[in-house]
Amino acid sequence: MAATVADILVERLIDWNVDTVFALPGDGINGLYEALRTHRDAIRVIQVRHEEAAALAACGYAKFTRRLAVCLATSGPGGIHLLNGLYDAKFDGQPVLAITGHTYHDLIGTHYQQDIDLDRVFSDVAAFSGRVMGPAHVCNAVDLAVKTAISKRTVSHITIPKDIQDWPAEGMRSKANVAEHSGDRISEALPLPGKAQLERAAALLNQGTKVAILAGRGCLSARDEIVMLAEKLGAPIVKPLLGKAVVPDDHPYTTGGIGLLGTAPSQDVMEECDTLIIAGSSFPYLEFYPKPGQAKAIQIDLDAARIGLRYPVDVGLVGQCWDVLRALLPLVDPKSDRRFLERAQERKTRWDRLMEERGTRDDIPMKPQVIAHALNDVLAEDAIICCDTGTVTTWAARHIRMRGSMQFSVSGTLATMANGLPYSIGASVAFPGRQVVCFAGDGGFTMLMGDLATAVKYRLPIKIVVIKNNSLGMIKWEQIAFEGNPQYGVDLQAIDFVGFARACGAVGYSVSDPARVRETLRDAFAQPGPVVIEAVVDPYEPPLPGKLTTDQAWQFTKAMARGQKDRLEIVKTVIENKIREVV
Numbered sequence: 120m121a122a123t124v125a126d127i128l129v130e131r132l133i134d135w136n137v138d139t140v141f142a143l144p145g146d147g148i149n150g151l152y153e154a155l156r157t158h159r160d161a162i163r164v165i166q167v168r169h170e171e172a173a174a175l176a177a178c179g180y181a182k183f184t185r186r187l188a189v190c191l192a193t194s195g196p197g198g199i200h201l202l203n204g205l206y207d208a209k210f211d212g213q214p215v216l217a218i219t220g221h222t223y224h225d226l227i228g229t230h231y232q233q234d235i236d237l238d239r240v241f242s243d244v245a246a247f248s249g250r251v252m253g254p255a256h257v258c259n260a261v262d263l264a265v266k267t268a269i270s271k272r273t274v275s276h277i278t279i280p281k282d283i284q285d286w287p288a289e290g291m292r293s294k295a296n297v298a299e300h301s302g303d304r305i306s307e308a309l310p311l312p313g314k315a316q317l318e319r320a321a322a323l324l325n326q327g328t329k330v331a332i333l334a335g336r337g338c339l340s341a342r343d344e345i346v347m348l349a350e351k352l353g354a355p356i357v358k359p360l361l362g363k364a365v366v367p368d369d370h371p372y373t374t375g376g377i378g379l380l381g382t383a384p385s386q387d388v389m390e391e392c393d394t395l396i397i398a399g400s401s402f403p404y405l406e407f408y409p410k411p412g413q414a415k416a417i418q419i420d421l422d423a424a425r426i427g428l429r430y431p432v433d434v435g436l437v438g439q440c441w442d443v444l445r446a447l448l449p450l451v452d453p454k455s456d457r458r459f460l461e462r463a464q465e466r467k468t469r470w471d472r473l474m475e476e477r478g479t480r481d482d483i484p485m486k487p488q489v490i491a492h493a494l495n496d497v498l499a500e501d502a503i504i505c506c507d508t509g510t511v512t513t514w515a516a517r518h519i520r521m522r523g524s525m526q527f528s529v530s531g532t533l534a535t536m537a538n539g540l541p542y543s544i545g546a547s548v549a550f551p552g553r554q555v556v557c558f559a560g561d562g563g564f565t566m567l568m569g570d571l572a573t574a575v576k577y578r579l580p581i582k583i584v585v586i587k588n589n590s591l592g593m594i595k596w597e598q599i600a601f602e603g604n605p606q607y608g609v610d611l612q613a614i615d616f617v618g619f620a621r622a623c624g625a626v627g628y629s630v631s632d633p634a635r636v637r638e639t640l641r642d643a644f645a646q647p648g649p650v651v652i653e654a655v656v657d658p659y660e661p662p663l664p665g666k667l668t669t670d671q672a673w674q675f676t677k678a679m680a681r682g683q684k685d686r687l688e689i690v691k692t693v694i695e696n697k698i699r700e701v702v
């Protein structure tokens with residue numbers, strides 16, 4: 120039986136099947152911690168080293184389990200540290216409940232210690248943000264927060280003054296508040312479009328001669344349906360990065376990724392299609408879609424407000440991708456003309472050859488692609504890959520190949536750095552038996568690398584590949600190729616990541632010779648616990664888009680002319696890559 124307000128809260132979380140909370144303690148949540156301690160058989164606390172990691176771990180947990188995830192932080196600074204991870208969850212549509220402490224209820228607003236109105240601070244990131252005011256206010260607030268997070272696939276927040284956490288569970292209730300009035304049940308909204316809309320969509324697909332499918336994260340549970348649709352239509356499947364695991368990378372119908380880190384054949388498909396079906400994707404980069412007016416378009420999305428968000432679609436179908444596709448498939452006629460698909464397949468074969476060539480080069484310094492490519496040899500069929508943000512995203516997107524039931528994620532729409540390790544913690548906590556791999560840059564990893572200690576503490580056997588180019592590489596290339604400016608403020612001094620791993624109680628490996636990559640990865644992956652594999656790579660390797668535009672080439676030339684340091688090395692690397700592409 121609940122003795123305190125904090126007990127009520129923890130017990131309500133347990134009622135909602137929450138069994139894990141990512142957290143870091145503080146005096147603003149001591150009451151909650153005591154309740155967590157006395158309920159530790161039913162709910163566990165994963166103690167992180169930085170609250171941002173708690174929120175990002177919760178986001179990763181939600182992404183890979185498709186369940187509600189919970190993070191907890193103290194009043195003031197603890198709550199503020201959560202924010203970036205919560206925005207990541209909001210932007211990528213993940214149900215995360217954040218719980219924070221607040222200062223004493225009768226000192227709020229008086230410049231007291233850590234007196235930050237977190238319910239106001241969180242009002243932008245959270246679809247529900249409430250302050251719990253007493254024992255009779257807990258269950259209804261938790262219920263609404265949970266239901267909002269799940270039903271809107273977003274962030275909810277509850278803050279609770281520290282003294283109220285210790286108040287007795289009984290005895291304070293307004294006249295209007297009926298005991299046990301709030302229900303802890305949620306029923307999923309599963310809308311299906313009407314027959315007329317499905318028929319209009321099918322008619323467009325049946326008329327199209329060059330149909331393309333853009334299959335995003337909403338299709339992660341609709342692999343069979345997407346493949347059936349592609350087979351019927353002879354349509355190439357283009358995968359935004361959050362949808363990388365929708366179909367395996369060697370599936371004959373996919374041309375791989377899209378965007379700056381995508382593939383040239385995917386870009387060709389988008390440029391040439393006359394009909395596009397956007398399924399479960401809010402892929403943000405507008406310039407990679409067909410030009411408005413070029414293609415008839417159909418969009419499937421759970422959120423009616425997102426229909427037509429990125430492309431002026433002709434038909435919107437609101438619902439879960441797998442549901443809608445099942446309803447749509449019987450109305451779609453099989454196409455015998457496979458020329459569009461075959462052309463895409465030929466181009467994809469050429470692209471794969473280029474990636475094979477880039478991924479197996481024996482240059483020293485080592486090309487970053489080489490380690491991403493070699494990872495395929497050690498990845499399990501059900502590996503979970505958590506990729507960080509930077510040029511590393513390009514190497515992972517192009518070279519790490521989805522197989523079997525692998526899962527993959529990045530910080531998609533927020534594109535925050537430092538998500539890789541916390542996502543991996545979330546994944547490894549959720550799936551203790553599975554291989555979890557973090558693929559990060561030296562910049563992103565250092566932001567939250569204190570949380571390697573979390574992996575050690577909970578014996579999470581995460582394998583962390585750190586691409587060491589001693590720079591904030593992505594921004595370096597943006598300065599050069601997009602802005603036409605020489606690089607500035609992007610160098611990082613080297614860190615000994617092997618020494619760091621050891622200092623944390625993990626195992627460290629370093630590899631700089633392509634000839635030793637495979638055996639290093641094999642040894643590292645055979646270790647039972649967390650491992651850091653530092654891959655020392657060529658800092659001059661540019662993450663060039665699949666297809667270089669004239670403007671990019673021009674900006675690049677401009678930066679070189681304006682005194683980009685190391686320009687000879689850079690030009691040499693780019694020209695060499697271009698020659699290899701041609702021959």
Ligand SMILES: Cc1ncc(C[n+]2csc(CCOP(=O)(O)OP(=O)(O)O)c2C)c(N)n1
Pocket residue numbers: 507508509510511512534535536559560561562563564586588590591592593594
């Ligand atoms: C929190 C945050 N700060 C800054 C950025 C801008 N940014 C994007 S990628 C990047 C560089 C990443 O460097 P690193 O992790 O070393 O990877 P690399 O690009 O070198 O492969 C930066 C600074 C960001 N996306 N997120």
Ligand SMILES: [Mg+2]
Pocket residue numbers: 509560561562586587588589590591592
């Ligand atoms: Mg770097």
